[in-house]
Amino acid sequence: MTKAIYPGSFDPVTYGHLDIIKRSSSMFDEVIVGVLNNSAKHPLFSVEERVEMLIEATKEYNNVSVICFEGLLIDFMKQNDISVIVRGLRAITDFDYELQIAQSNRKVSKETIDTVFLTTSIDYAYLSSSIVREYASYGTDVSDFVPEFVAKKLENRFR
């Protein structure tokens, strides 16, 4: 039984994230969406709000759960018996950073964990949570980028 974690800030969840979650849920027995609780990052949405949005957005997948974590990802993985990290790659510009993290996580975990990269669907290649936040902050409709209920939450946050 392979448990995978899809970690990230998800501030907020986008259709790009949901595409990766959908695809990984059919590749692994169990997928845990790990929401980073990092107060130093000053997120737009609290970790509780981000978890809540992800639970709502992933409710159709019965092997997907959502949890928040603090500290090192590999420590959380060891404690929860998770051996695979899933990350989405949108473009070559993501690659340097992702490769570095994947290799250092492998080294620090003493080669017990692996990272699997899924290439983002072309439909969402340009999409990021920060782009969504930026448009929403100017009152732009972002319902092409995020589920309707997330777009509403953004609208309320910036009102």
Ligand code: PNS
């Ligand atoms: O969505 P993001 O912000 O690109 O996700 C980055 C994330 C959460 C995967 C990464 O920052 C992370 O794993 N942080 C936890 C702390 C950690 O393990 N650091 C060592 C590798 S950077």
